[in-house]
Amino acid sequence: MRVPLWKIAHARSGDKADRADIGLFAYDAQTYAVLRREVTRERLAAHFAGLHTGAVELWPLDNLLALKIVLNGALQGGAARSLRMDNLGKNVAARLLRMEIDAPGDLPRLKLR
């Protein structure tokens, strides 16, 4: 089934020069395995198309059940020259949580709801 990430994961983002810097966290190990499979650089690039001008970087961290995601060239040159309200990219994580992936319906967080 199609599942938006906000139902099964949490995320925080911030800025590093002209990069949006995101952490995506599974609430449990079963969900982490799904995130590792479904949240790929290609899908991230498609989801954020238009926001970033550079490469998408992605690191899985098994010890934290987390994915580290960096969007290069996503902040109009950097927070202090950006024209956006969200100049620091603090809401890029919320934008990520709107991404939908294929996931089994028996993930623990889905059963809670």
Place this chain on the structure above:
Amino acid sequence: MKTIRVGAGLGFYGDAWQPIRASIERGGVQYIASDHLSELTLAILQKDRQRDKPGDPPSGYTRDAVPMLLELWPLAAKHGVKFVLNAGGLNPQAAREALARAFRARGWTAKVATVTGDSVLERLDELRAAGEALTHMDTGADLASVRDRLLFANAYLGAQPIAEALARGAEIVLTGRVADAALTLGPLAHEFGWRWDDWDRLAAGLTLGHLLECSGQGSGGNFGSAGEWAAIPDYAHLGYPIAEVSADGSALLTKAPGTGGRVSFDTLRQQLLYEVHDPHAYVSPDVVLDMGSLKFDDLGGDRVRVTGARGAARPASLKIVAGYQDGWMGTGIIGFAWPEAYAKCAKSADIIRTLVRERGWAVEDTHVEYIGYDSLLGAHADPAVRDQLNECFLRMTIRTQDRKVADAFGRLFPWLGLSGPPYVGTMQAVQPARELLGIWPALVRRELVEGKVNVEIEST
């Protein structure tokens, strides 16, 4: 077994210091590590400095340091708590003098250290002559393209001068630009006598410093989530995180009893990965941390055990961050109520575009967003709600090299109140031009900077 407790101070210039009181009174801390400098705070301090009048006490430091210490020092002194702050900004000596004046007026004494030598703005030619090109780290661009527009240029120093200041008896250490986490690593290296090539222990200290450097974000603040944020207890009295550290670098992360917030696996891992880029090579002046072997054991009751830090040798270079003037931003904001709230904002944006075009203003970039619809979510806003909004605000910004154009842009908007679409709610004031800043990261051989680092101690 000896343990040392370090408590988080501020996470930015302007953050609240009241939560630090609980960490001192009930959290058993021996040190407060307080981070007052974001990537570009030094630009604000440089402008303060340019406004100094002859005869006035010099500025160039973050002005929150003196009132913060006036409020907290009697309590801190009673509990034997020391402060390490990067509030010195561009002028740690001026910060110390201001603090000394305030302390003397109250009859208080403290040994205050300053750490200087991070500023390289006056040394750029010397560094270039020594073979450092100082090209942009990400783009490779030549420094010459921004050289005459630079406002500041500072190297990130490490924890060694902080440890030295503490070893020499400092009770308050005021630094300029240091790596944020060095504010915590310095006290730990000093207390435990960690060697500066003991990479795993230094990596542990760096980890803990990073967990503490954003104040409430290490204890449940800004917990990025749908729904779960609402379960964080008592935001109004959120306690800042505290690390109780052992000599081997392992630690218990917690907060003062009776405070709000939450220290858990979830809140801590969000802070661990915050703004770190490559988690397997988190570079600091003192050590390179690999977060891949860290272990967080959530013991419940706002206690998380942190172990397993692995470090690699420190880099041969230090990072410089410089800031340069990069034009001006003009901003206009105007709001409308139902009916057709969004459509009236969009129409207003069209009208303003026409006015700008007819005036022939030199505008490099225009950005249009709708507060209440897409100003934070951008292209990920849900278009299904767009035409049903109860109310909506247009926020329109331009980038221009001409300050007068940026100022005039904001003044276009109030006119819409009588001559534009109906049911209008303007903002209270016209937004003045704001200077935009570009950021210039570069690398420099560390010995060229470290040779100039100076630690001074004086009693107030």
